[in-house]
Amino acid sequence: MIILVPAVMLLAAGWIFGLPRRLVWGGVALLWAAAILAHLLLPEGHALVLAIGGDWRAWALPVVIAALVLAYRAGLGALRRRALPAAAPVAGAFSAAELDRYARHIVLREVGGPGQKKLKAAKVLVVGAGGLGSPALLYLAAAGVGMIGVIDDDSVSNSNLQRQIIHTDARIGEAKVASAAAAMKALNPFVTVRTYNRRLGAEEAEALFADYDLILDGSDNFDTRYLVNAACVAAGKPLISAAITQWEGQIGLYDPARGGPCYQCVFPERPAPGLAPSCAEAGVIAPLPGVIGSLMALEAVKLITGAGAVLRGELLIWDGLWGESRKLSVKRRADCPVCGNH
DSSP states (O other), rough: OOOOOHHHHHHHHHHHHHHHHHHHHHHHHHHHHHHHHHHHHHHHHHHHHHHTTSHHHHHHHHHHHHHHHHHHHHHHHHHHHSOOOOOOTTTTOOOOHHHHTTTHTSSSTTHHHHHHHHHHHHHOEOOOOSTHHHHHHHHHHHHHSEEEEEEEBOOOOOOGTTOTOOOOOOOSSBHHHHHHHHHHHOOTTTTTTEEEEEEOHHHHHHHHHHSSSSSEESSSHHHHHHHEEEEEEHOOEEEEEEEBBEEEEEEEEEEEEEEEOHHHHHHOOOOOOOHHHHHHHHOOOOOHHHHHHHHHHHHHHHHHHTOOOOOOOOEEEEETTTTEEEEOOOOOOOOOOOTTTO
């Protein structure tokens, strides 16, 4: 009774006055420990020892039983957590980590929560994982575009690394799409990446594009650009296409389904040999793809969220050597063989 009565009083006081559970049970534990210590420290036959039972093992037994019960419950809980699958995330909902990650978007008036939801629901395909594709893919992933596809048949080489920032020296020889996917997932594990390790063919382009809302073309040859443009027109998909050489780059949004021109309206014929040399032939300054590729990602984010004015019906030309930029207005051509009135 010397120990039990104070213990009951502590429990009652905790219940009446709403004392913290840790404080109440800590007091009970102290009383229990005092009873055991009294048995161990006081001489056998002492009046207090006799009053509280006379044998310390009687007090230690409930503690051992309680410890075993708690250990059993903890082990059972750990097994359940390992056996039960993790709850699937709610479609369209943001986790706490995502809200923190995209906080700078959400506070932007032009994007906000609704715009970030549109980004998460968007599906964007990037043609080419080279100079232009590298920054575009990284910023699309960083911005939280829900599904990103990338198609390229090339592998990473040492000469790429001067400007193709999505790849690393350790991934030389690896397929560019695999290298790009690894970089994007490392940057943002909340996005889904689809890879197509092959050259884009006319027979599959339209079907492939149908799975996406927007196409970004960072290819380095006119054959692919015309192919991508024709497939986008056929599928009614907007196309952001860009090109670079030496110190200069250009970018436009080609969207005849919504009143803009297509790529072939603006560039009806291939340039004469030598007028548009490749980067391997003419060279390219390292940061230039970063500038133009980042503009591609920016136009994509604006188009998806509805922020600002996109480059539909405009061609932006950026000169890095002299720090100048200019815009040209471009229009649909009625005689265009791809989107014209024929």
